Amino acid sequence: MLTTQSELEHAIESQFASLSKRLQQVARFVLDNPNSIAFGTVASIASTAGVHASTLVRFAHAMGFEGFSDMQKLFKDQLLVSAPDYQTRMQSVLQASSEHDDQCGLSWLRQVSASSAQAMETMCEQVDGLALNQAITLLHQANIIHIQGVRRSFPVATYFSYLLNNIGRKAHLIDSIGQMGKAQCNLMSEGDALFAISFSPYASETLNIALEAKSRGVKLVALTDSPLSPLADQADVCIKIKEAEIHSFRSLNGCMNIIQALMLGLIHHPNNP
Numbered sequence: 001m002l003t004t005q006s007e008l009e010h011a012i013e014s015q016f017a018s019l020s021k022r023l024q025q026v027a028r029f030v031l032d033n034p035n036s037i038a039f040g041t042v043a044s045i046a047s048t049a050g051v052h053a054s055t056l057v058r059f060a061h062a063m064g065f066e067g068f069s070d071m072q073k074l075f076k077d078q079l080l081v082s083a084p085d086y087q088t089r090m091q092s093v094l095q096a097s098s099e100h101d102d103q104c105g106l107s108w109l110r111q112v113s114a115s116s117a118q119a120m121e122t123m124c125e126q127v128d129g130l131a132l133n134q135a136i137t138l139l140h141q142a143n144i145i146h147i148q149g150v151r152r153s154f155p156v157a158t159y160f161s162y163l164l165n166n167i168g169r170k171a172h173l174i175d176s177i178g179q180m181g182k183a184q185c186n187l188m189s190e191g192d193a194l195f196a197i198s199f200s201p202y203a204s205e206t207l208n209i210a211l212e213a214k215s216r217g218v219k220l221v222a223l224t225d226s227p228l229s230p231l232a233d234q235a236d237v238c239i240k241i242k243e244a245e246i247h248s249f250r251s252l253n254g255c256m257n258i259i260q261a262l263m264l265g266l267i268h269h270p271n272n273p
Contacts, residue, residue: 001064005034005078008071011063019062026051026059038075039202039226041233042068116253123241123254132258135221135237136265139169142193142219148174148209149197156197156223156255163263174209185209190217197223197255198231199243210234223258 002008012027019027029049030037036045046053060071139145145164149157157173164171174184188194194213198206207230210220214234222235225242232238239258243250 002074005074008063008074015062022051022055023059023062025049026055030059034075034078035226037072038078039230044233112251116251119243119251119254120257123257127241127258128239131237131239132261132265135239136262136269138219138221138237139193139195139262140266140269143189143191144170144172144187144193146172146174146188146192146194146213146218147197148194148206150176150203150205152250152252153197153199153203153206153255156252156259157195159256160195160259160263163259164266167263167267169266176205181205181209185212188213188216188218193219193221195221195223196231196235198229199225199250200229202230207231207234223255 002011009031012031016024016027026049029045033048036048040048042053042056046056049056057068060066060068063071065071147157147161147164154175158175161171161173172184172187174181176184194210196206196210196213202224210222210231211234213220220231220235220237222229222231222238224231224238224240226232226240229238229240232240241254241258243252243254
């Protein structure tokens, strides 16, 4: 059985001529859109590829998999492996052309600031204003706003919790300290909202808590970076942004600005108590 994305791609190339026209259409899509395969659902991938969902399953069977999710896992695994680790990022910085002298800090600051400024301008042009307003309304109506984000997203989650509590909103940070994540999830109930934050390569902890929230009838607002994010399919409202990036080190400026906008929107809500 094929065990890597690379093996699958070679298998597709070698078997392409023997596939039906419809399966060839899927094959081309799979080779051209690996990220879509990694994070889409069967329904969303089929719609984008212009085929029926059953065709995706038939293609997976033709490639020797028991189901589509088994084939999809190869693309998810590859994306996780291909994400640059910190040693790679550090080496990229060391090889950059910036001068390494007593002014290099200022040089980097200027580069980071310029990148962030451009990203902020793009974000304001591309962000879904309707989604922002829907998120404000949904959060306003919630009895308790639960917030969750891990690793890079954790500072965003803690900042939002800090702001909400300071403006008089009932906010609960699911931080899973002491392995108490499951117990903290037990506080979620119908009438509440979960604000979940996750970016590629997407934290499984966050998705699991989002699924738990949905099973409890809790509304989900997601802050993520792509319509193909696994959170996007679960969310009642999805806010999508792209952060500035320097040598694969991504900023949090966009996220923090979104958080502040939501907080100000909650204060300004016409039905604010």
